[in-house]
Amino acid sequence: MTDETHPAPDTGARPETTTHFGFRDVPEREKAGLVRGVFTSVASKYDVMNDAMSFGIHRIWKDAMADWLAPRPGSHMLDLAGGTGDVAFRMLDRMRGTGHVTVCDLTESMLIEGQKRAEAEGKADRTDWVVGDAMNLPFADDTFDYATMAFGIRNVTRMEDCLSEVYRVLKPGGRFMILEFSHIPEAGMQKLYDLYSFNVIPKMGQAIAGDADSYQYLVESIRKFPDQEEVVRRMRAAGYEQVKYRNLSLGIAALHSGWKI
Template sequence: MAQTSRHAAKHPAKHAGGDRDPESRWFGYRSVDPSEKTSLVHGVFASVATRYDIMNDLMSGGIHRVWKARFIDQIRPRPGEFLLDVAGGTGDIAFRFLDRAGGEARAAVCDLTEDMVRVGRDRAIDGGRMRGLDFLVGNAEALPIADRSADVYTIAFGLRNVTHIDAALAEARRVLKPGGRFFCLEFSRVVLPVLSRLYDLYSFNVIPRLGQMVAHDRDSYQYLVESIRQFPPQEELAARMEAAGLARAGLRNLTGGIAAIHCGWRV
């Protein structure tokens, strides 16, 4: 993967006003043809799949586990529901959903990268968690799921990696049943100035180094840091959800906006 320049890391690209899916042209701070972005993202996660979970713990100091617990609290899984977890990676959200829902709840984990799906499936098999659980390889913009089939759609730390966010939101609406619920957990814009400065220093100076030491891949973690800054701010994403037909869009900031939970309803 091409090295992302340190100069670029200090000077994020500006989105042109009024463009549709401006993020489709940015791979981190690197300008790309939108037709190339999906394969580039695939390459990132194929590279980091086997170290993905341990890197999440190291990068966040374990805080991602607290965020995911709050995410599940907000979803309030119910017996008999069918969850589609998109960009579900190694299965964290699906496992938590099924544990909480009980009953005859089912879940499908769908991820762009077969390497990530393989890690998640192996975790499920090793933990005796395959009951009611399926693993699929697929793109968030064209899901291998029937119309109006899911009670709950989740995407955790995956929406910012999608080439066309509006297309993914439209797909979420398509696969949800009327009255189905959409939930997104994603890194977002920090709302506290002091925390924002500290977070930038940590992100750009520590996370790529951790990636190099632990996953032997600095470039992928440089991309991950940059992709957070290219993701739409909270209010913009809420508006785009509404435009896609995910009504009553709401949001909840976590840890001063480092992450946020977005929710909406398919009507």
């Protein structure tokens, strides 16, 4: 008597690819909608919450981004996940009134907040506001002199697709700079930061924005984001050269820079 194993017939179905949404695994096709829901919920309080969560330090980080990028006057920039325009307006100021920034964000309500600010600050004629997906940008090849992305790339479903798309739309000689929450090299400090993040930030979100769940996701997404060296590796794999990073506030955040050469 023999024991034979008969494989099940192949129906052609394949397991659905998943990705992380905070600490949850979700189908890739669902993540963009979930992220859009988070930022739609918090759009009107987003800048206030940034100040509260970071004690205003996010402004220093964004100034450091502008300092390192040092965009030339008259340049055309792309600001991805630019939402309320915080980075875009800094870059326009650095370009001394002669440049232009196209702000692209997945969430329309965030862009509406940014447009209001642009009109109030007299910058509406030097900004465009485009609803778009960072993994499939609605722009032609070789369009922009610079691209920036502050606190957005960790929300993208596939970072590699975003990096490739930005590389495509940059002009030869263009530069991409990422500002993102990162990893503190010293384990004890990282533990203290995690205690603050998980125990305080969602409660702030509830008190200020009326939404603890969205800020719980944002805290979880920070912990799921790869470390500084892994981001460097992925940028190089996408074709960027002269890739470097700088830690900010001990590594709570990091700036990554790469060039299309």
